[in-house]
Amino acid sequence: MFNNIIAIIAISFITVGIIWAIGNFTHPAKESTTTHIKGVLLVAQDNLFNGTNPDIIVTVNVPKKLVVLNKDFVRHDLIVDKLNINTAYISPEQDFTTAIASKNPGTFEYYCSLHPMTMRGKIIIKAA
Ligand SMILES: [Cu+2]
CATH class of the missing domain: 2.60.40.420 (Cupredoxins -  blue copper proteins)
Known part of the structure; x- marks a missing residue:
């Protein structure tokens, strides 16, 4: 029982991590293109x-x-x-x-x- 809970928590973290990674890949943070322009x-x-x-x-x-x-x-x-x-x-x-x-x-x-x-x-x- 306890092991199942640990497994569920671990899978949850992995799932969230994968979704986060995919989100970063498809929607990368916008870099300012103006900061270097004088x-x-x-x-x-x-x-x-x-x-x-x-x-x-x-x-x-x-x-x-x-x-x-x-x-x-x-x-x-x-x-x-x-x-x-x-x-x-x-x-x-x-x-x-x-x-x-x-x-x-x-x-x-x-x-x-x-x-x-x-x-x-x-x-x-x-x-x-
Ligand atoms: Cu004016």
Whole structure:
């Protein structure tokens, strides 16, 4: 009797182990493909970018990836007139990827056209 219980428990563990192994094989954990990509993430939330509208530093002739993610309840966009960046309206939970690139150094303002009073910061292109 006691041996039967031990056997049932052992078989249960083996069964669960096999199911777990098959699950891992058919549904492997997703590896993040973005962690090694250098770039800038601006999260639009509470009518600010990243809470502080941070300066973004970019080197001349070294394009930098820019992802704008909208975690707000209203639409936002990001525009840099002189760098020809315009994400168009980004809906809540949507994102848009673009690039910051310039052949010339300078300071350029980025802003949201819907909330230009609060969502405004600087892109600084520095010499190489
Ligand atoms: Cu906005």
